[in-house]
Amino acid sequence: MLGLNRNDFLMLLFVFVLVAAAPIFLNPFPEGSTFAQFNAGYPDLMQRFLIFGIFAIGFNILFGLTGYLSFGHAAFLGAGSYAGVWMLKLLTINVIPAIVVSTIVAGVFSLMIGYISLRRSGIYFSILTLAFAQMSFALAASVLTPITGGETGLQTTLSDPRILDGAAAGTGNIPAPSLFGLEMGHSWKVAVGDWLWTFNVGYYLCAFVLMIVFYISIRIFRSPFGMMLKAIKSNNERLSYTGISPRPYTLAAFVISGMYAGLAGGLMVSMDPLAGAERMQWTASGEVVLMTILGGVGTVVGPVLGAGIIKYFENIFSKINDGLLEQWFAFMPDGLADFMVTIVHPFVGKGWHLSLGLMFMLVVIFLPGGLVGGVTGLFRRLFRRRSH
Amino acid sequence: MTVALEVKGVNKRFGGLQALNDVNLLVDEGRIHAIIGPNGAGKSTLLNCFVGKLKPDSGTVLFNGQNLIGRLPHQINQAGVSRVFQTPEIFSDLTVLENVMIPALAHRDGIFELNALRPLRRETDIRTKAVDVLEDLGMEDKLDMTAASMSRGDKRRLEMAMGLVQEPKLLLLDEPTAGMSRADTNNTIDVLKHIGDSRGITMIIIEHDMHVVFSLADKISVLAQGTVIAEDIPQNIKGNPKVQEAYLGGAH
Missing domain, CATH: 1.10.3470 (ABC transporter involved in vitamin B12 uptake, BtuC)
Structure with a gap:
C-alpha cells in the first residue's frame, strides 16, 4: 500500500x-x-x-x-x-x-x-x-x-x-x-x-x-x-x-x-x-x-523517538524541584525521605543533563543500534528462540 | 583482429622504485589475455593505471581508441571497463543481491540518478539480471545474506558477479580464484570461458595459478621488474628461456 x-x-x-x-x-x-x-x-x-x-x-x-x-x-x-x-x-x-x-x-x-x-x-x-x-x-x-x-x-x-x-x-x-x-x-x-x-x-x-x-x-x-x-x-x-x-x-x-x-x-x-x-x-x-x-x-x-525522549527530558525532568521530591517521598520516615531527596536531587531539575547523559552512555555502550535497534534485536532473538 | 586495449610506453615510479618501465601491451578484442609474473613485478600497478586508481608518469592507455589516462574511475567504468578486485571490495553491510544490483543499476542509469521515490522492489529487470548472474556462479541460495558474513571464496565469487552483471566490454580480473577451493576454481574457469565465448567480452586476467592461466588465456604477457619480457601464445610461453629465468633464476 x-x-x-x-x-x-x-x-x-x-x-x-x-x-x-x-x-x-x-x-x-x-x-x-x-x-x-x-x-x-x-x-x-x-x-x-x-x-x-x-x-x-x-x-x-x-x-x-x-x-x-x-x-x-x-x-x-x-x-x-x-x-x-x-x-x-x-x-x-x-x-x-x-x-x-x-x-x-x-x-x-x-x-x-x-x-x-x-x-x-x-x-x-x-x-x-x-x-x-x-x-x-x-x-x-x-x-x-x-x-x-x-x-x-x-x-x-x-x-x-x-x-x-x-x-x-x-x-x-x-x-x-x-x-x-x-x-x-x-x-x-x-x-x-x-x-x-x-x-x-x-x-x-x-x-x-x-x-x-x-x-x-x-x-x-x-x-x-x-x-x-x-x-x-x-x-x-x-x-x-x-x-x-x-x-x-x-x-x-x-x-x-x-x-x-x-x-x-x-x-x-x-x-x-x-x-x-x-x-x-x-x-x-x-x-x-x-x-x-x-x-x-x-x-x-529511531530519530523521531530520540527527538521525543530528549525533548521530554529537557522539559519534564528539568521541572522537578526539591519541593516536588519532598512531596513524593513524604510517605517515608523523615530521615529516609531526606536521604532519597538528596540521592535523586542531582538527576532532576537543573541536573536533568546528568540523567540524559547516563541514558545516552548506556544506549551507546549496550545498544549500538540505538533504542530502535535494541528493541528489534530483542524481538528477533525472542522470535528465533520460540521458533526452535 | 581489432585491438581492444593498447598500452603504449607506460611508466610509473614510486620514490626510488621503477614499478612500471615502458610497458607496451596489445589486447585483442574478444580474447582472454593473461598477465603473469613474479610477486612485485608490477601487475596490480598496471591494472590500477587502467582503472584510474593510479596515474602513470607517462604513456597512454587506449581503450577502443580513447585514452583512459586522466579519467576518473567512474568514467572509465561507464566506458565499459569493469574490474574484479584481488581482495574482495564489496559492500559489506548490504545483502548479496544488493551488492550485485548496484553495478547493474550503474550500468543502466549512469553515474547519477535521483530516483529517490521509486521503490527498489519495482526494479524487477535489474533484480532478475542480478539473480541470473548469481545463479551462474552458484550463489542463488545466498541472495539475502549480508555480504560481510560470507566465506572468503564466496566473497570472491560475489566480486566476480559484480563485474559480470555490467556486461562490460573489457573485464579486468585481479587473481579471481585466489582463496577458492579447487572445485570453485574449476567452476570459475568454466564460467569465464562460457562468458568469453558467448558474449565476446575481452578479459585481462592477472593470475598466479598456472592451471587457471593455461586453461583460459589466448595470449600471455610476462611482466618482470616492471617490464614486459615476453608476449606470446600459451604454448610458446612455457618454453621461453627469459620467462624461465624470471621465475626460477631469481630475477631480483
Whole structure:
C-alpha cells in the first residue's frame, strides 16, 4: 500500500496513530495528581516533539544512510526560521508561504555549504560543517542584524507591511500565525473525568507535515537512491569503480536533509513567530546528533523517538524541584525521605543533563543500534528462540 | 583482429622504485589475455593505471581508441571497463543481491540518478539480471545474506558477479580464484570461458595459478621488474628461456 511493503506500511500506520492520539496518552495522569508533573500533553511541548522529529528524520537521511556526520545542521534550521519569519512579516500571516519558503531557502543554503564541505569526508567533513554553522551563527548575531535582528532576534511587529493581508497597524495588535484564519495557538480542551486533553491546531499541522515527510523518508530508504547512499557508507571507493559518482549522491542527501531542517525551522516560527541566532549554535547541531544516535542511526523510526525522549527530558525532568521530591517521598520516615531527596536531587531539575547523559552512555555502550535497534534485536532473538 | 586495449610506453615510479618501465601491451578484442609474473613485478600497478586508481608518469592507455589516462574511475567504468578486485571490495553491510544490483543499476542509469521515490522492489529487470548472474556462479541460495558474513571464496565469487552483471566490454580480473577451493576454481574457469565465448567480452586476467592461466588465456604477457619480457601464445610461453629465468633464476 502507498508503494510500501507490509512492514513499512504498518510502521507508518503505527506512527500515525501515535501522533494522532498523542494529546491523549501523553497526559496519563489526572490533573492535579502527584504525577501530573509528568504529563507532556501540552501544545508547546508536543509541537516541539514533532518539529525536532522532522529535523532528526532529515538528519538521519544524511548521517544514517551515507555515514557523513554533519555538525552544522542547526544552521539550516536557523536559516529556515529567519526565512519563515520574513514571510510572516512581508507576505502574509498565513503559515503556508512561511513553511514552503523556509524549506526552499534552507535547500539553497545547504547546497552551497554541502558543495564545499563534501570535498572532504570523515572528521574533516564534520569540522567543515561545524565551521560553517558557527560562522552563520556569529554573522547572524552581529553583522547581519538588519536581516536577523541580531541578538534580540527577529519577530513579527505592528509595522510589518504584509502585502497580501494588509498591515496590522490599523487594528493595533500583532496577528498570530494562522492557517486560513485558523490560529496556530487555538486549542480545544476536552475534560474526561479528572483528565484534561488539549487538541491544538498548530500541533495537528505539525503532525500532518511530519506524516508526509516521514512517508517520504521511508520511500527514500527503500529506493535505489537510498541503496546507493548505504553503499557510500559501506564502501565509498568501490562505488566509483562500479561506475557511480558518489559526490552527487552525498550532495543530494545533504540538500534533502538540509531542507528537512529548514522545514522544521519554518514550522517552529509558524508556532511562535520568533527566530534567534542561538538556534544556529553548535549545541543545537549537537542535539540532533544525540537524538539520532539515541533513537537509532539508520533506522526509519529511531530519530523521531530520540527527538521525543530528549525533548521530554529537557522539559519534564528539568521541572522537578526539591519541593516536588519532598512531596513524593513524604510517605517515608523523615530521615529516609531526606536521604532519597538528596540521592535523586542531582538527576532532576537543573541536573536533568546528568540523567540524559547516563541514558545516552548506556544506549551507546549496550545498544549500538540505538533504542530502535535494541528493541528489534530483542524481538528477533525472542522470535528465533520460540521458533526452535 | 581489432585491438581492444593498447598500452603504449607506460611508466610509473614510486620514490626510488621503477614499478612500471615502458610497458607496451596489445589486447585483442574478444580474447582472454593473461598477465603473469613474479610477486612485485608490477601487475596490480598496471591494472590500477587502467582503472584510474593510479596515474602513470607517462604513456597512454587506449581503450577502443580513447585514452583512459586522466579519467576518473567512474568514467572509465561507464566506458565499459569493469574490474574484479584481488581482495574482495564489496559492500559489506548490504545483502548479496544488493551488492550485485548496484553495478547493474550503474550500468543502466549512469553515474547519477535521483530516483529517490521509486521503490527498489519495482526494479524487477535489474533484480532478475542480478539473480541470473548469481545463479551462474552458484550463489542463488545466498541472495539475502549480508555480504560481510560470507566465506572468503564466496566473497570472491560475489566480486566476480559484480563485474559480470555490467556486461562490460573489457573485464579486468585481479587473481579471481585466489582463496577458492579447487572445485570453485574449476567452476570459475568454466564460467569465464562460457562468458568469453558467448558474449565476446575481452578479459585481462592477472593470475598466479598456472592451471587457471593455461586453461583460459589466448595470449600471455610476462611482466618482470616492471617490464614486459615476453608476449606470446600459451604454448610458446612455457618454453621461453627469459620467462624461465624470471621465475626460477631469481630475477631480483
